[in-house]
Amino acid sequence: MRIQSLLVFLTAVLLSSSTPTAGNDDDGVTAEVNLLCYSCRGDCGRVGGRILGPRCNLRYEKELIFRENYGTLQIDLPKGGKLQRELGDWHNEPTLLLVIVTALPLSTTAVASECDRLEEMTTRVNPLYYDCGCSKYNRSDSYHNDLGILAGKLRSNISASDSNFFAFANVGSVYGFVLCRGDYKGPQCANSLNQTIQDAVLNPFICPFYKDVTIYSDQHMLSFSGDQYLIYKDDRPAWVASNMNYVKNGTATSDGVSYGERVEELLNGTADYAAFNSSDLYATGESWFGEGGVSMVYGLVQCRPDLKRELCRQCLAELISSIPKQFTTNSGDHRVGGRILGVRCNLRFEKDLFFKETNETSKLHMPKIYQMLELRRRIQIALLCVQENPDHRPHMREVTTMLSNND
Numbered sequence: 085m086r087i088q089s090l091l092v093f094l095t096a097v098l099l100s101s102s103t104p105t106a107g108n109d110d111d112g113v114t115a116e117v118n119l120l121c122y123s124c125r126g127d128c129g130r131v132g133g134r135i136l137g138p139r140c141n142l143r144y145e146k147e148l149i150f151r152e153n154y155g156t157l158q159i160d161l162p163k164g165g166k167l168q169r170e171l172g173d174w175h176n177e178p179t180l181l182l183v184i185v186t187a188l189p190l191s192t193t194a195v196a197s198e199c200d201r202l203e204e205m206t207t208r209v210n211p212l213y214y215d216c217g218c219s220k221y222n223r224s225d226s227y228h229n230d231l232g233i234l235a236g237k238l239r240s241n242i243s244a245s246d247s248n249f250f251a252f253a254n255v256g257s258v259y260g261f262v263l264c265r266g267d268y269k270g271p272q273c274a275n276s277l278n279q280t281i282q283d284a285v286l287n288p289f290i291c292p293f294y295k296d297v298t299i300y301s302d303q304h305m306l307s308f309s310g311d312q313y314l315i316y317k318d319d320r321p322a323w324v325a326s327n328m329n330y331v332k333n334g335t336a337t338s339d340g341v342s343y344g345e346r347v348e349e350l351l352n353g354t355a356d357y358a359a360f361n362s363s364d365l366y367a368t369g370e371s372w373f374g375e376g377g378v379s380m381v382y383g384l385v386q387c388r389p390d391l392k393r394e395l396c397r398q399c400l401a402e403l404i405s406s407i408p409k410q411f412t413t414n415s416g417d418h419r420v421g422g423r424i425l426g427v428r429c430n431l432r433f434e435k436d437l438f439f440k441e442t443n444e445t446s447k448l449h450m451p452k453i454y455q456m457l458e459l460r461r462r463i464q465i466a467l468l469c470v471q472e473n474p475d476h477r478p479h480m481r482e483v484t485t486m487l488s489n490n491d
């Protein structure tokens with residue numbers, strides 16, 4: 085089923101089931117209600133997106149991003165519904181769309197117009213997080229002009245070659261860099277970067293006219309500043325996000341290894357590889373867990389390539405050491421996935437594959453049931469090929485390497 089038609093359907097549900105409340109948008113109501121909302125008109129190929137607005141926000145993903153409850157609407161699930169999805173979630177991925185929206189109680193028309201506004205934005209941008217800093221410039225400032233030139237330089241550097249993923253530039257008093265995810269280089273990255281530049285620089289509605297801005301999206305990070313030291317020195321982890329699902333406290337492998345330990349071990353190894361073996365300070369890895377509904381855990385780490393190898397490892401070690409604190413709930417349950425993004429390095433782990441595997445993807449504790457894994461891998465490749473947005477589909481060349489990559 086097309087994402088578009090599902091979204092249209094959700095809209096109808098929203099508009100017919102939301103209870104009109106006092107029409108004043110600014111009446112200070114703080115209670116939150118869950119509403120379903122729709123999100124796109126033309127560009128329905130996106131596999132996920134989110135929009136955060138002051139009064140309501142929405143997100144849709146092909147993976148579960150919230151805790152399901154009896155209020156969770158289920159549409160067009162195959163026979164067996166939820167149960168079947170748990171047994172074979174990867175099998176249903178391409179048609180499964182999950183939407184979560186929270187909004188302040190508004191009148192139906194207010195919600196509809198808010199959704200209209202958000203819908204317009206969804207097709208344009210998809211940042212995970214942004215930090216605007218404090219100082220501002222104005223249109224007549226030379227900063228504005230220089231920033232535009234800088235953004236163009238960064239974009240053309242990235243798009244110049246299939247292997248480009250990092251560019252730094254300086255124009256006038258503006259400094260900036262872009263870092264693309266290690267499996268999302270060259271023109272592919274430049275394509276999504278175009279969007280960010282459009283929305284944050286040329287026609288800014290993200291951090292409009294702010295000088296020191298960092299924007300994180302799934303595929304890249306763009307940062308610019310009037311102070312070159314800010315760009316180099318800021319090593320605070322900027323943003324932490326976790327998958328809402330968790331592995332219960334006490335869940336462990338037969339050797340008594342908990343999920344958290346597995347995640348840490350995997351990321352430790354992946355960080356070692358990124359820092360000391362990779363050419364680009366980027367690495368991915370996979371480790372078998374096989375308990376509590378999680379078969380495999382997938383990890384990705386990346387440092388800015390202008391970081392020295394030891395500093396990269398140090399930066400990642402700091403992020404990894406904060407995992408128990410960041411991703412363990414009060415009852416000791418461990419988040420099934422999470423990410424920590426910083427200006428100098430970042431990491432992510434999930435129970436589903438979220439990066440392009442290569443022959444450098446490290447594999448730990450793989451069980452002997454290789455045929456099953458191989459089958460699963462082929463199905464995942466097939467799923468990549470049926471992505472609605474052609475940009476997200478791998479090239480035939482890549483598919484051939486994925487399939488022949490048998491280690």
Ligand SMILES: *[C@@H]1O[C@H](CO)[C@@H](O)[C@H](O)[C@H]1NC(C)=O
Pocket residue numbers: 221222223224225
């Ligand atoms: C714009 O910024 C410049 C330099 O920072 C300043 O001289 C000018 O007064 C500002 N113009 C407006 C309209 O704020």
Ligand SMILES: *[C@@H]1O[C@H](CO)[C@@H](O)[C@H](O)[C@H]1NC(C)=O
Pocket residue numbers: 241250251252253
């Ligand atoms: C950007 O491109 C220019 C021209 O090709 C090149 O001289 C420069 O080294 C590149 N910079 C980066 C950081 O890639």
Ligand SMILES: *[C@@H]1O[C@H](CO)[C@@H](O)[C@H](O)[C@H]1NC(C)=O
Pocket residue numbers: 243271274275278
């Ligand atoms: C990005 O935008 C520039 C100018 O707006 C355009 O020339 C270029 O083709 C775009 N690149 C991609 C990959 O969309």
Ligand SMILES: *[C@@H]1O[C@H](CO)[C@@H](O)[C@H](O)[C@H]1NC(C)=O
Pocket residue numbers: 345346348349352401
């Ligand atoms: C990961 O590495 C850190 C040191 O960098 C170490 O303290 C920790 O025990 C390691 N964790 C696992 C699970 O191997």
Ligand SMILES: *[C@@H]1O[C@H](CO)[C@@H](O)[C@H](O)[C@H]1NC(C)=O
Pocket residue numbers: 357360361
């Ligand atoms: C990574 O590099 C170290 C030393 O440079 C080497 O001992 C190790 O075998 C390498 N690991 C892999 C997986 O290539």
Ligand SMILES: *[C@@H]1O[C@H](CO)[C@@H](O)[C@H](O)[C@H]1NC(C)=O
Pocket residue numbers: 333334413414415416
């Ligand atoms: C997690 O479970 C262990 C026993 O399996 C228990 O000792 C520990 O207190 C639990 N952690 C929390 C935070 O409840």
Ligand SMILES: *[C@@H]1O[C@H](CO)[C@@H](O)[C@H](O)[C@H]1NC(C)=O
Pocket residue numbers: 443444485
């Ligand atoms: C990985 O594959 C690339 C080609 O895609 C090849 O050049 C490289 O030598 C391979 N590396 C290893 C470790 O097999």
